[in-house]
Amino acid sequence: MQTIVIAGGGAGGLELATRLGDRLGRRRRARIVLVDRSPTHIWKPLLHEVASGKLDPQVHQVEYSAQAAHHHFEFVHGEVTSVDRDARIIDVGACHGGDGLERQPGRKLRYDKLVLAFGAVTNFFGIPGAAEHSMTLDSVSQAEQFRQRLVALCIQKGLRRESGAEPDAKVNVVIVGAGATGVELAAELHHTAHALAKYNIHALDPARDVRIRIVERGERILPQLDAKLARNAEQYLRSLGIDVSTGSGVARVTSDAVHDDAGNVHASDITLWAAGVEGPQVCAALGLRLNRLRQILVGPSLQTIDDPKVFAIGDCSSHICSVNGTVIPPRAQAAHQQAVFLASVLGKAGVDQLPHFQYRDYGSLVSLGPFVAVGVLIGRLGKLGNRGVVVDGILARVLYRLMYRKHVLALHGFASMVAQTISHWLRDRLAPPVKLH
Ligand SMILES: Cc1cc2nc3c(=O)[nH]c(=O)nc-3n(C[C@H](O)[C@H](O)[C@H](O)COP(=O)(O)OP(=O)(O)OC[C@H]3O[C@@H](n4cnc5c(N)ncnc54)[C@H](O)[C@@H]3O)c2cc1C
The missing domain is CATH 3.50.50.60 (FAD/NAD(P)-binding domain)
Structure with a gap:
């Protein structure tokens, strides 16, 4: 049984672990392991609402251990510090609680295939101060x-x-x-x-x-x-x-x-x-080729160009579309599409002649507060081929909220998504509009 390790459980990594667990882990066709330095996941596009106090992160977070138990994968809590690509082993650092005591010892994990999904960090572009x-x-x-x-x-x-x-x-x-x-x-x-x-x-x-x-x-x-x-x-x-x-x-x-x-x-x-992102420091410790934003270079099947057994998705990767030469943007929709793609190809025994990933830009929506959003929808959603349709106001706002619901749907299924939507809606009606302390 092959072991697939996913390093980083964000918008891309957690969805991938969930899909692979349901598809392969459930039937014991592969061992799926997700590693994250945090015990809980929150969808990153919600962070500005956490910062403004509009959203309580505890209500929207996903416990990795519970997700793993429900979707047939293993969760390892700890920070990935390095990868020995010859031995196919990753190093996971020890985990400490707020009291400084060790919760989990450091350990080594062997993999047959590794997916790097570390996300990105803020890029200060070397500006003084x-x-x-x-x-x-x-x-x-x-x-x-x-x-x-x-x-x-x-x-x-x-x-x-x-x-x-x-x-x-x-x-x-x-x-x-x-x-x-x-x-x-x-x-x-x-x-x-x-x-x-x-x-x-x-x-x-x-x-x-x-x-x-x-x-x-x-x-x-x-x-x-x-x-x-x-x-x-x-x-x-x-x-x-x-x-x-x-x-x-x-x-x-x-x-x-x-x-x-x-x-x-x-x-x-x-x-x-909030002026830009770059790959996190750990990307530079893996011996893989990077672009100038410290993102890992991947080929058409999302395999790193230096090692076909190591894949990279989401914000930590740099993928240039082989058809039109465009760079895939650091967005949740790109991480989601890459997770869906890898979930369908990683079950194959080998790593040769994998199909090519194709990114589809479905447009962008930007929230302008509780009642307004603006954006452009392209393709299936916009029903206008590649020209796109402009949306704003309440409609854009509703569609903006649906982006998150889509992520919840991918993680928990339809019934849980509906139940969560209702419970969040009720909570929003009963609680003050922002956290007050
Ligand atoms: C405020 C904000 C608003 C945004 N709004 C939008 C939007 O409206 N639409 C959109 O498409 N995109 C949006 N984005 C971008 C989007 O959030 C990212 O593109 C997306 O989350 C990338 O997914 P990812 O899986 O690559 O990484 P992430 O979702 O960032 O997840 C990375 C994971 O890796 C873990 N990790 C990192 N390093 C290590 C390590 N060494 N060891 C173990 N685990 C590690 C982290 O804990 C995290 O769980 C927004 C981002 C921000 C910050």
Whole structure:
């Protein structure tokens, strides 16, 4: 029986483990092992909602051990640190709890086929001060830190304004990068500041005292969307009172400001860096060829170009479409399609002459807060061949929520997805719109 090890249980890796477990593990046609450094999974596109307090990560997380038990794969908790490709063994580091005590010892896992699905980390592009003074949204804990810092700052500044110690106290949030993550976060934060004020958590006037600014090097926001849609989205952000500064890159970041290369200084109490991603450090420790963003180079069947028994999917990989030469973007829909593809080919005994993966871009949807989204749908969903159809408003918002439901469907099946949707809907009706502490 062959052993297939999947390193990283994110949007791609967990779906792959679930599909392979159901397909091969259940009938004992292969041993499927998933390794992740965290005990729980959350779908990464939800992280801006965790950061804004709109979403409680505990409600949406998946316990890897439970998923493994239900879907016939094994889960190993620990960080993959290196791979011995000659011996076909991966090293998994020991796991420690919050008290510093060892929970799981380090261990070695043998594989016949290995799938690397480590995701990506924030790319600071070497900008001085960016890594030291910016927060990021790479994990649930970082999103939670951001949220707690925002709430604490709003409370502190409100008290200073009330006591007269700082009569014009403000909270300045600067988001670097106007891709989907930066724009979605800015829109959510606007609503968070208002919701916190409504529940008397802070004494600031959210419209006047909580300043949210997006700084973008490109000439416009949301480069993945059509120019008119991006203009509409920018107008909508401005109507919320969000400042949008395009056309100048960040030159340096300090503890209290973001300096752009046009000489502007944007005061900042919290800087959130959302300007790009790169492969995590572990990619450089595997002896595999990488691109300049430290992503692992893979061929048409998603095998790494240096080792046909090692595959890579999702944000940690670099796959160039053999038909039109386009680079597959670091998106959840790409990780999902790659997981579906590998689930159908990894059961084969050999690694030669595997079919080729073909990426289909189904478009992009960007959320602009609780009630609005914009985007373009292409292909089957858009029903317009490859031209795409523009959607916005409530329809786009509903379709945006469906993207997550699709992920839940892939992990848990239809009945659980419906039950979860109803329970989340009820919870949203009963709980405050954002976390208040
Ligand atoms: C705020 C935000 C919003 C986004 N919005 C969208 C969107 O609207 N649409 C869209 O298509 N995409 C979106 N994305 C991008 C999308 O989340 C990623 O493209 C997708 O999650 C990539 O999937 P992945 O499986 O490659 O990696 P991930 O989902 O990042 O998972 C990687 C996994 O690997 C684990 N891991 C990492 N290193 C190790 C190690 N050394 N050992 C063990 N485990 C390890 C991590 O714990 C994690 O579980 C968004 C991303 C962010 C941050």
